[in-house]
Amino acid sequence: MQEILITEEEIQQKVSELGAQLTEEYKDKFPLVVGILKGSLPFMGDLIQKIDAHLEFDLMDVSSYGNELVSSGEVKIVKDLNTSVEGRDVLILEDIIDSGNTLSYIVKLFHYRQAKSVKIVTLLDKPEGRQKEIYPDLAGFTVPDKFVVGYGLDYIERYRNLPYIGVLKPEIYQK
Numbered sequence: 001m002q003e004i005l006i007t008e009e010e011i012q013q014k015v016s017e018l019g020a021q022l023t024e025e026y027k028d029k030f031p032l033v034v035g036i037l038k039g040s041l042p043f044m045g046d047l048i049q050k051i052d053a054h055l056e057f058d059l060m061d062v063s064s065y066g067n068e069l070v071s072s073g074e075v076k077i078v079k080d081l082n083t084s085v086e087g088r089d090v091l092i093l094e095d096i097i098d099s100g101n102t103l104s105y106i107v108k109l110f111h112y113r114q115a116k117s118v119k120i121v122t123l124l125d126k127p128e129g130r131q132k133e134i135y136p137d138l139a140g141f142t143v144p145d146k147f148v149v150g151y152g153l154d155y156i157e158r159y160r161n162l163p164y165i166g167v168l169k170p171e172i173y174q175k
């Protein structure tokens, strides 16, 4: 690892803060919490335990990166939700918003499917990567325009299981 950007302790502290905010916002709403696979899995697993409210959760798998470092711009649904979003207060959980391609596609889809409300919580926001106008309602940390890994984020499927967020050494990409 070239650099650790966000430590395990910082992540866990932030997850607790986000959980407290979401508890207030959703305590009487029975939201449908949607995790976007695979990257959001560690964040989702930790965050839902810090939301002290009844909620339902479901998972959707979309992909626009494959094994590349830049977004293809083409979003594919690999696995759709099992639950209908119609009339629901939907809370989307993401590990990162980078180009915005993934989330702009999903937010449009959920509006088309007549969700009552759609909000976005992301652990990481990379505003310099943006190609689409899309903003999170809540974000844990802003990260620089570098390819980051860990806590769900991968480079060719590796590093998702790290408990922290880091930047890889350039040699790793150049191999």
Ligand SMILES: O=P(O)(O)OC[C@H]1O[C@H](OP(=O)(O)OP(=O)(O)O)[C@H](O)[C@@H]1O
Pocket (backbone or CB within 6 Å): 036, 037, 038, 039, 040, 062, 063, 064, 065, 066, 071, 094, 095, 096, 097, 098, 099, 100, 101, 102, 103, 153, 154
């Ligand atoms: O804002 P964007 O540029 O669209 O990038 C963000 C998305 O890209 C990553 O997913 P990826 O498609 O790599 O799938 P993965 O979660 O399975 O790694 C990440 O987990 C986000 O879902």
Ligand code: HPA
Pocket (backbone or CB within 6 Å): 065, 096, 098, 099, 146, 147, 148, 149, 153, 154, 155
């Ligand atoms: O910086 C990133 N790292 C890993 N996966 C990603 N998907 C979008 N941006 C990133």
Ligand SMILES: [Mg+2]
Pocket (backbone or CB within 6 Å): 039, 065, 153, 154
């Ligand atoms: Mg990925």
